[in-house]
Amino acid sequence: MKKCSTIILREGKASTQSDLIRRLNQVIRGWTNYHKHVVASKVFSYINNTLYHLLQQWAKHRHPNKNKWWRLNKYWHEKNGKRWLFMTNDYSLINLRRIKIVRHPKLQISRTPFLDKHYFDLRKLKLHTLVAA
Structure with a gap:
């Protein structure tokens, strides 16, 4: 720079x-x-x-x-x-x-997209609202 x-x-x-x-x-x-x-x-x-x-x-x-x-x-x-x-x-x-x-929110390693669909849906929703703001 x-x-x-x-x-x-x-x-x-x-x-x-x-x-x-x-x-x-x-x-x-x-x-x-x-x-x-x-x-x-x-x-x-x-x-x-x-x-x-x-x-x-x-x-x-x-x-x-x-x-x-x-x-x-x-x-x-x-x-x-x-x-x-x-x-x-x-x-x-x-x-x-x-x-x-x-800052990017950390991903919870103990969760999996196959078992915790609700967690990943909320995470995706939060990330989209952060990007839009």
């Missing part, structure tokens, strides 16, 4: 903020959908912080003669009470700290 975002930011030095957010969100969404079923909250937080620092470097490259607060006010905004969102009017970057980690 870190390599992908670094490559996107390196190649996108001249890109607009909207284009950069769109490209980063595609990578972030795919990576988090793959990893959200494991214990990944610390990794999500680490990646989120790393992205923040990489985006600060990107903004500094775009505006080398402006100070830090000017760049922060230009690219990071507040929306619905959430502060420090890297966003434009159209797009906002996905915050990895807000991704819900959904």
